[in-house]
Amino acid sequence: MVFAAPNDALTRAQELLDTDPPPLHASVAHQVIGIWQRDWGDMRLALEHLRRARDLAARAESAEREADVLAALGVALVHAGRTRQGLAALDRGVTIGTGHTRARVLFRRAYAWWVLGHHREALEDVRRATPVLRQADDVIWTARALTLRATVHLALGAVDRADADFTAAERLWDTTGQEHDKADAVESRGLAAFRSGDIPAALRLLDEAAERYAKLGTPTFMLNIRRCEVLMAAGLAPEALAEADAAIGVLDGIGGQSTRKAELLLAAARAARRAGDPHTAIARADLAVRLFAGQRRSWWETHARLVLIEARVAAGRGSGRLVADAAAVADRLASFGAPAAPEASLLAGRIALALGWTADAERHLAVAARSRRGGPPLARMTGWAAQALSAQVAGSSRGVLEACRRGLDVLDDHRMTLGASELRARATEQGAELAALAQRASLAGGGPRRLLEWSERWRATVLSAPPTRPPADPALLSGLTAFREIASRAEEARRDGRPVPALEREQRRLEREVRSRTLHIRGDAPGDGDRFDVSRLLERLGEARLVELAVLDGRVQVLLCGQGRVRRFEAGLLAEAETEAEHVQAGLRRLAHPGAEGRLPVVEAAGRRLEELLLGPAAAHLGTGPVVVVPPGRLHRVPWALLPSLRERVLSVSPSASSWLRARETEPPTGGGHVLVRGPGLATGGAEVPELAQWYGGPTVLEDDDARVPRVLEELDGAALAHIAAHGTFRADSPLFSSLRMADGPIVVHDFERLDRTPYRIILSCCDTARFASVGADELLGLVTALLPLGTAGVVACSAPVNDAAVVPLMLALHKGLSAGLSLAEALRDARAALPGDATHQATGWAFTAFGAA
Numbered sequence: 001m002v003f004a005a006p007n008d009a010l011t012r013a014q015e016l017l018d019t020d021p022p023p024l025h026a027s028v029a030h031q032v033i034g035i036w037q038r039d040w041g042d043m044r045l046a047l048e049h050l051r052r053a054r055d056l057a058a059r060a061e062s063a064e065r066e067a068d069v070l071a072a073l074g075v076a077l078v079h080a081g082r083t084r085q086g087l088a089a090l091d092r093g094v095t096i097g098t099g100h101t102r103a104r105v106l107f108r109r110a111y112a113w114w115v116l117g118h119h120r121e122a123l124e125d126v127r128r129a130t131p132v133l134r135q136a137d138d139v140i141w142t143a144r145a146l147t148l149r150a151t152v153h154l155a156l157g158a159v160d161r162a163d164a165d166f167t168a169a170e171r172l173w174d175t176t177g178q179e180h181d182k183a184d185a186v187e188s189r190g191l192a193a194f195r196s197g198d199i200p201a202a203l204r205l206l207d208e209a210a211e212r213y214a215k216l217g218t219p220t221f222m223l224n225i226r227r228c229e230v231l232m233a234a235g236l237a238p239e240a241l242a243e244a245d246a247a248i249g250v251l252d253g254i255g256g257q258s259t260r261k262a263e264l265l266l267a268a269a270r271a272a273r274r275a276g277d278p279h280t281a282i283a284r285a286d287l288a289v290r291l292f293a294g295q296r297r298s299w300w301e302t303h304a305r306l307v308l309i310e311a312r313v314a315a316g317r318g319s320g321r322l323v324a325d326a327a328a329v330a331d332r333l334a335s336f337g338a339p340a341a342p343e344a345s346l347l348a349g350r351i352a353l354a355l356g357w358t359a360d361a362e363r364h365l366a367v368a369a370r371s372r373r374g375g376p377p378l379a380r381m382t383g384w385a386a387q388a389l390s391a392q393v394a395g396s397s398r399g400v401l402e403a404c405r406r407g408l409d410v411l412d413d414h415r416m417t418l419g420a421s422e423l424r425a426r427a428t429e430q431g432a433e434l435a436a437l438a439q440r441a442s443l444a445g446g447g448p449r450r451l452l453e454w455s456e457r458w459r460a461t462v463l464s465a466p467p468t469r470p471p472a473d474p475a476l477l478s479g480l481t482a483f484r485e486i487a488s489r490a491e492e493a494r495r496d497g498r499p500v501p502a503l504e505r506e507q508r509r510l511e512r513e514v515r516s517r518t519l520h521i522r523g524d525a526p527g528d529g530d531r532f533d534v535s536r537l538l539e540r541l542g543e544a545r546l547v548e549l550a551v552l553d554g555r556v557q558v559l560l561c562g563q564g565r566v567r568r569f570e571a572g573l574l575a576e577a578e579t580e581a582e583h584v585q586a587g588l589r590r591l592a593h594p595g596a597e598g599r600l601p602v603v604e605a606a607g608r609r610l611e612e613l614l615l616g617p618a619a620a621h622l623g624t625g626p627v628v629v630v631p632p633g634r635l636h637r638v639p640w641a642l643l644p645s646l647r648e649r650v651l652s653v654s655p656s657a658s659s660w661l662r663a664r665e666t667e668p669p670t671g672g673g674h675v676l677v678r679g680p681g682l683a684t685g686g687a688e689v690p691e692l693a694q695w696y697g698g699p700t701v702l703e704d705d706d707a708r709v710p711r712v713l714e715e716l717d718g719a720a721l722a723h724i725a726a727h728g729t730f731r732a733d734s735p736l737f738s739s740l741r742m743a744d745g746p747i748v749v750h751d752f753e754r755l756d757r758t759p760y761r762i763i764l765s766c767c768d769t770a771r772f773a774s775v776g777a778d779e780l781l782g783l784v785t786a787l788l789p790l791g792t793a794g795v796v797a798c799s800a801p802v803n804d805a806a807v808v809p810l811m812l813a814l815h816k817g818l819s820a821g822l823s824l825a826e827a828l829r830d831a832r833a834a835l836p837g838d839a840t841h842q843a844t845g846w847a848f849t850a851f852g853a854a
Contacts, residue, residue: 027056067097103132117299143172183212235426237274244268262291281311397445419521428776484745571616591843672720674699679726686725757791770797794854
């Protein structure tokens with residue numbers, strides 16, 4: 001009963017002890033309490049009750065009862081870090097137990113072996129126990145044995161065998177009422193989905209398991225560990241670190257299992273390293289190594305040592321000792337049959353390469369490269385990275401490029417299994433090293449055209465296909481509606497000066513719920529077969545120039561495309577350009593307010609410095625025609641119209657040359673109308689909207705109560721032109737909850753992703769709508785990038801706070817140009833020129849950017 005209804009079992013056991021039962025019955029009650037405390041409570045109390053249960057079983061002179069208690073006690077001792085005592089208790093239980101009882105003890109010893117990382121011993125004990133349990137028709141314990149055997153198979157990389165055992169166990173669980181065991185089975189299926197490379201299914205199953213555990217009221221430390229692993233693979237390392245640290249806090253608070261604490265520390269160390277925090281990773285991994293060593297868990301200790309070495313290298317340490325340590329870890333992992341062995345060999349090769357130890361590097365990289373031929377996607381990625389580095393050592397640019405291409409193809413296929421745009425974007429981080437290796441090889445041994453191809457190969461890939469949307473997912477729709485209601489109430493409370501903590505907590509909970517559902521969506525698009533074609537780009541550019549900025553080893557490389565060729569120029573350092581861009585943003589914020597005219601020369605001077613850093617000598621070769629700028633993700637906040645050589649010309653920005661081509665070739669919708677939306681609370685009241693309504697003669701105008709999210713989405717779907725005047729909010733912490741305020745609350749990126757086709761052209765006349773979060777290798781998440789893959793060919797949006805009154809004449813002039821048949825970029829250029837010459841209007845013009853090609 002303790003694994004069917006744990007809390008009820010605990011209550012029954014305590015009630016039984018109050019009746020002064022005979023030793024045999026008291027032994028059972030103490031064992032139940034001990035198991036409950038062992039798995040969900042205080043380990044000290046668990047050991048007290050289990051030892052009492054053992055002594056009472058001996059008094060009752062029941063060898064079978066004593067053997068069963070010894071098994072539970074042995075597992076508890078192992079979890080408490082007393083490995084030798086725990087194994088001794090389990091061995092004693094196997095010795096004195098017989099038949100069916102002995103099989104159950106063997107299962108518990110197999111579980112202990114799994115905890116300790118002794119997988120072959122675990123398989124042997126399960127092999128001996130399972131036939132006896134089947135013969136006794138013990139459905140529950142047979143299902144447990146199959147689940148454990150599947151979990152061990154996963155640890156050894158045998159995914160197909162694990163799937164077969166999980167399927168057989170699930171059929172058995174369906175015939176029982178063991179709710180905790182059922183939740184554990186769902187959790188295990190989530191782990192299997194992850195090991196086979198299906199991250200959305202893994203997240204969905206782990207969330208389902210968490211819901212089941214919550215109904216039982218039991219802590220979920222193993223689930224936390226597994227979720228951390230999946231979150232890291234999905235590129236969500238900061239979230240994994242937060243989850244691991246929170247679970248450690250809970251475990252320490254209840255005096256829980258020492259083994260679980262060590263595993264959580266290892267998860268936290270891995271997450272911190274992936275999140276770019278090597279010092280936290282070192283601290284967590286070092287403590288995990290010491291705990292695992294004390295617990296005699298060599299398999300786990302070796303994995304923790306791998307993370308510790310990785311973190312030390314990330315912190316800038318490199319030495320011959322680290323090469324030897326990484327090689328030793330690789331050998332031990334290989335002896336365990338651990339799938340992580342190639343990672344350790346690759347690490348040893350990298351360190352040796354950095355030290356100039358070519359022969360050592362080649363030896364370790366050759367071992368790591370073997371994994372490129374099989375296994376899950378990220379293991380094959382490890383192999384191709386090793387192969388690329390081996391080719392680099394051999395001086396073969398061709399070999400480097402081929403290995404990088406094969407590795408990124410693997411990651412492409414994996415990325416397209418992810419339905420959520422956020423996961424697709426973050427997954428690209430796994431390919432950053434391969435993309436950088438290929439770019440360096442192109443720079444060293446190829447012309448500018450090849451460097452452009454590789455710059456495009458792994459840039460803004462999230463825009464290559466629309467996110468997968470479930471057909472009318474009712475749970476997602478109701479979650480978004482509830483989120484909108486709470487967000488609207490919180491905003492109203494803030495305006496009235498009322499406290500909002502409770503509303504904000506509920507808003508965050510609903511955000512997590514919505515985000516969780518979107519992360520469960522599996523991708524249904526094939527890998528991107530429409531590869532970037534430089535010749536096609538040059539043909540479509542015509543008289544225009546496309547300026548793609550690539551960053552190699554911290555320096556900006558300018559690739560100038562036009563007139564049938566690609567030329568390369570070297571500009572300044574990326575870090576200096578980022579700093580200058582932040583200064584410009586601060587200046588634009590000040591110029592949005594009257595009385596800051598004195599800042600205008602400072603902002604203009606910063607614009608000149610930015611041009612030197614970002615365009616360098618290429619600025620003199622831009623010609624006189626339109627210019628398309630393709631910046632890296634880290635430069636998304638640059639107001640490009642401020643740069644002197646771009647100020648007077650037709651200028652547009654695109655996340656990649658590929659996305660510009662797609663926008664250029666996107667056809668307007670047939671029969672699409674004009675939609676004008678005016679949200680609440682604007683300082684000018686959206687003064688341009690009534691005038692625009694007269695110009696366009698019969699557009700759909702949504703304002704006041706008509707500007708509610710469902711109606712707005714309905715009208716936007718398939719529109720030719722949409723103008724939205726509404727307050728914008730950018731969420732750096734959760735970019736897909738960046739929003740525009742409507743009458744009934746915020747309309748967020750997740751809402752736009754549900755449209756069949758977003759408007760062909762969109763004008764967002766409010767602050768911060770062109771702000772993005774830079775994630776993954778070179779990806780951007782935000783409102784504009786959500787629109788571009790869904791049918792929008794052009795967007796005008798703003799990257800800084802602006803003066804609301806100054807926006808009105810800019811928008812009217814912009815629409816005047818559109819009415820005359822101009823593109824968004826042409827109309828925006830003319831609109832800037834038509835503004836008054838004061839500092840506030842100038843700054844307002846610079847803050848707006850045309851994205852895409854419409």
